[in-house]
Amino acid sequence: MDKNQATGLILISILMIAYFWFFADAPQQPENIESNQVEQIDPSQAETTTNQKEEVVEYENDSTLNQALVNQYGAFAQVAKGESNISTFNTETIAIAFDSKGGRIKSVELKDFETFDGQPLVITNQEDEEKELLFNTASGEVNLYDLYFELEGSPQRELTNGDTVKIKFVAKIAPNKSIEQVYSLSGNQYQVGYTLAFNGFTNEILGDQLTLRWNKKMRKFEKDLQQSRTKVTMNYYSEEEGMDGLSERSDDDSEEVAAPVKWFSFKQNFFMEAFITDVPMKRAEFSTDIEDLSAEYVKRGKAKVEIPLAEVTNKAGEFKYYFGPNNYKTLQKVAPDFEENVYLGWFPISLVNKYIIINVFYILEKYISSYGWIIIILVLLIKLALSPLSYKSYVSMAKTKVLKPQLDEIKEKHGGDMQKAQADQMELYRKVGVNPLSGCIPLLLQMPILFAMFYFFPSSIELRQESFLWATDLSTYDSVLSLPFEIPFYGDHVSLFTILMTLSTLLITWSQGQVSSVQGPMKNIQYLMPVIFMFVLNSFPAALSFYYLIANLITFGQQTLIRRMIDEDKILKILEENKKKNVNKKTSKFQQRLQEAMKASEEAKKEKEKGKKKKKK
Template sequence: MEKNQATGLILISILLIAYFWFFADAPGPVVDETNDQTEQVESPESRDTSTLGNNDGSRAENLESDSLINESLKSKYGVFASAANGTSELITFNTDVIEITFDKKGGIISQLELKNFETYDGQPLVLAEESLDQQQLIVNAAVGAVDLYELNYELVEKPNSILKAGDTSRVVFKADFGNGRSIEQIYTLSGSHYEVGYELALNGFQNEIIGENFTLIWNKKMRKFEKDLTESRRKATINYYSVEDGMDYLSESADTDEEILTEPIQWFSFKQNFFNSALITDIPMQRAHAKVSQEGLSDEFVKDGEMKVEIALSEVKDKKGEFKFYYGPNNYKILQTVAADFEENIYLGWFPISLVNKYVIINVFHVLEKYISNYGIIIIILVFLIKLALSPLSYKSYVSMAKTKVLKPQLDEIKEKHGGDMQKAQAEQMQLYQKVGVNPLSGCIPLLLQMPILFAMFYFFPSSIELRQEAFLWANDLSTYDSIATLPFTIPFYGNHVSLFTILMTLSTLLITWSQGQVSSVQGPMKNIQYIMPVVFMFVLNSFAAALSFYYFVANIITYGQQALIRKMIDEDKIKQILEENKKKNVNKKTSKFQQRLQEAMKASEEAKKNKSKKSK
C-alpha cells in the first residue's frame, strides 16, 4: 500500500467518527422511576456510536497492516509471495535406522537422528539439525535472489509415521502459485537405509525465473560425537567426487582450508571420523566452493563446513531433478552401495596399504564379525590368522639372521684386517657372502613384504566404526584410547592420560627387540637405537585407538612365541657346517653381476666421501 492511500484511509476513518459523534439524535428524557414503572427502551439511534467508530478504525488499521505486509512480500519474493507467509510445522517419521523430522516451512529436513548410535556421553546422535545445517536453494527472479527454502509448503502426500524394513514411501511437499505454476519437493524414505531420496521440480515457470542456474548452499556446524576432540577435528573435512578426477578432499589438518572447484562434482560430504552427511546426484554440480574451518569454535563442535554449488536450471524445470541425501555411519560395506567411490570417505591408507585393507583385512574382519560378538576376541583371532599367513616369511627372515650371526666372527676378522678402509672391507665381505651362499638382503625382504599388512592396521582400526563404543577388558571404547589414569599435567607428544594397552605394546616390543638381538649381528650404536624406537611409538600411539595398541601387543606376544619355536628348530652348528661346505664349493666362483654393481656403488660412495672430506679441509 502506498503512503497516500494509507493517509486517505486514516482521514476517512476520522471523518466517520466525527459524523456519528456530532449528528447523532439526542437521548430521550429521563423518566422518574418512582412515578412511571414503564421501562424506557433505548432506540438504536440513541446508542453510543463511539465504539462503532473505534471498531471501524481498528478494522481499517488491520487492513492497512495486512496490505503493507503483502506489498513487502511481493517486493521480496515476487511471484512466490503467496507462499512466503507461514510458520514452522514439524512432521516426524521413523524407520528402522533413522528418525527424521521435516518442516513445512521450507519443505526441508529439520532434524535427523541415527537410532542405532549414541554420542560418546550417551546422548542421542543427531546428525542433522535445522539450526546447524543451514541450507539455501536460491533462484534468480525478477525481484532478485529468492531462497525457495524460505517458502511455506503444503504436505500433499505422506507415508505412515513408522516404516519397517522393506517399506518405501514418499513425503511430498508442494507450493502452488496458480496458472499451472508450482514447486514440488519429494523425499523418498526407506525402512532400512540411511539414504533419503530427494526430487525437486519447478513447474510452469516461464519468464519468472532468470538465468541458467540455481544455487544450493549448505553450511554445516559439525558436532563433536567422540571423546577425543583433537582426533575428531583431525578427521573432519569436506570430501567431493568428480568423474574426471575422482575423490578429493580439503585438508584435515589445517585450521582453515578452502577451494574453488572448476570441474563438475557428483557428490560432496561433510565427513567426520565415523559419520557423514552428504548430497549425491548424477546431475553435474558446477562452480563449487568448498571451505572448512575450526577457528573460533567451542569444544562442542569440531569444524564448520561450507559448500556452495550451482546446478543447471534445466535439470529441474518442468521435470524432477533427482538427488539423494546420505546421513549415516562410515561403514565401508554400506558406503560402497551409495555412490561411486563413496567408500573413500573412509581413508584406509596409501597404495598398496589400502589394497590390503580393502580386499583382505575388511573381508576377514566382517566374516569373523558374523560369528563372534566380542571384538577383542576378533582382534586376537585376526592376529593369529595374519601371523599364520606370514609365518613362512618370518621363518626365512629368522634363518637369515641366524646365518649372519654364524658368519659374524669372520666378518669381524675382515674389518680388523682392513682397518679403516671400509671399501675393501665391504668388498671382501660381499665375496664371503657369495661363497657361503648367503644373501645379506634375504633377512630384509621378508620384513618388507610384511610391512603393508603391519601398516594396514594403523589405518584400519582407528577408522572402523564397528569398534566404536565396544568395550574390552578395561577399555570402554576400542575405537579411541584407553585410559587407566589421568595426569594433572600434559606431557608434550604424549598427552595427559596413560594408555595401558600402549604400555603393554611398548614392553612387548622391547621384548621382541631383545629376542631378535640374540641372533642378530648388529653391534654398536645401531643395537641401542633398536630400543629407542619402541619408546617413540609409545608416545605416538598413546592417543590412538585402543584396538590398534591391543593388536600390536598381541602380535608381539605371538611373534615372541614364533621366534622361540623357530630358535628350537634351527641348529646353528648345522648352519655353520652348511656354510663352510658352500665356501669350499664356491672357492673359485666369480663375482656375480649384481655384486659387481653393488661393489662399484660402494666404491663410488667411498670416493665421494673422500672428495667431500678433502674439500672441507
C-alpha cells in the same frame, strides 16, 4: 505505613482535589431543546464503527506487509509467509523431521548410535546450519527455504524393513504453477531420496542455475575433541578427477573445483552427511575452519555449488541425501567412489585393507560377538599366513650371526679402510651363499599389512563403543590414569594397552638381538623406536595398540619356536661347505653392482673429506 508513605498519600489527595475543583466543566443550561439537542449514538453502532476502524488499520498493515513481500519475492510472495509445521517420520535406522517452512529436513537422528556420553546422535540439525537454495527472479534472489510448503496427504509415519514412503511438499504459487519437493524414505536405509521440480514457470525465474549454499557446524560425537578434529573434512567426487577432499588435519582449508561434482560430504571419523546427484553440480567451492567454534563442535564445513535449472524445470531433478555411519560395505552401495570417504591408507596399503583385512574382519564379525577376540583371531590368521616369510627372515639372521666371527676378522684386518672391509665382506657373503638383504625382504613384504592396521582400526566404526577388558571403547584410547598436566607429544593420560605394547616390542627387539650381528650404537638405537611409538600411539585407538601387543606376543613365540628348530652349528657347516664350492665362482651381476655402488660411495666420501681439508688450509 511509615511517615513518608502517609505524607505522600496526603499530598496526592490534595493535588487531585485541586485538579477537579479548578478544571471541572461548568454545567450549561440549554436555551431551547431544538437548538441544543444532543445527538444520541446507539452503543451497538458505536461498537461496530470501532471495529470497522480496527479492520481498516489491520488491512492497511497487511497491505504494507504484502507489498514488502512482493518487493522481495515477486511472484513467490504468496508463499513467503505462513506457519512452520514439523512432521516427524521413523524408519528402522533414522528419525527424520521436516519443516514446512522451506519444505526442508529439520533434523536427523541415527537410531542405532549414541554420542560418547550416551546422548541421541543427531547428525544434522537445522539449528547448526545455514542453508540456502537460491534462484533468480525479477525481484532479486529468492531462497527456496524461505518459502512455505504444504505437506500433501497423510503419509505413513512408522516404517519397518521393506516399507517405503514418499513425503511430498508443495508450494502453490498460482494455478498450474508450483514448486514440489518429494522425499523418499526406506525402512532400513540411511539414504533419503529427494526430487525437486519447478512446474509451470516461464518468465518468473531468471538465469540458468540454482545456487546451493550450505554452511554446517559439525557436532562432536566422540570423546577426544582434538583427535576428532583431525578426522573431519569435506570430500567430493567428480568423474574427471575421482574422489578428492580437503585436508583432514588442517584447521582452515578451502578449494575451488572446476570439474563438475557428483557428490560432496561433510565427513567425520565415523559419521557423515552427504548430498548426491546424477546432475553434475558446477563451480563448486568447499572450505572448513574452526573459527569461534565452541567445544560442542569439531569443525565447520561450507559448500557452494550450482545446479542446472533446466534439470528441475517442469520435471523432477533426482538427488539423494546420505545420513549415516562410515561403514565401508554400506558406502559401496551409495554412489561411485563413495566408500573412499573411509580412508584406508595410500597405495598399496589400501589394497591390503580393501581386499584382505576388511573381508576377513567382516567374516569373523558374523560369528564372534567380542571384538577383542576378533582382533586376536585376526592376528593369528595374519601371522599364520606370514609364517614362511618370518621363518626365512629368522634363518637369514641366524646365518649372519654364525658368520660374525669372520666378519669381525675382516674389520680388524683392514682397520679403518671401510671400502676394502666392505668389499671383503661382500666376497665372503658370495662364497658362503648368503644374501645380506635376504633377511630384510621378508620384513618388507610384511610391512603393508603392518601399516594396513595403522589405518584400518582408527577408521572402523564397528569398534566404536565396543568394550574389551578394561577398555570401554576400542575406537579410542584406553585411559587408565589421567595426568594432572599434559606431556608434550604424549598427552594428559596413560594408555595401558600402549604401555604393554611398548614392553612387548622391547622384548621382541631383545629377542632378535640374540641372533643379530648388529653391534655398537645401532644396537642401542633399535631400543629407542618402541619408546617413540609409545608417544605416537598413546592417543590412538585401543584396538590398534591391542593388535600390536598380541602380534608381538605371537612373534616372540614364533621366534622362540624357530630358534629351537634351527641348529646354528649345522648352518655354519653348510656355509663352510658352500665356501669351498664357490671359491672359483664368478661374482653375480647384482653383487658387482652392489660393490660398484659401495666403491662409488666410498670415493665420494673421500673427495668430500679432501674438499673440507682444502677449505681449512
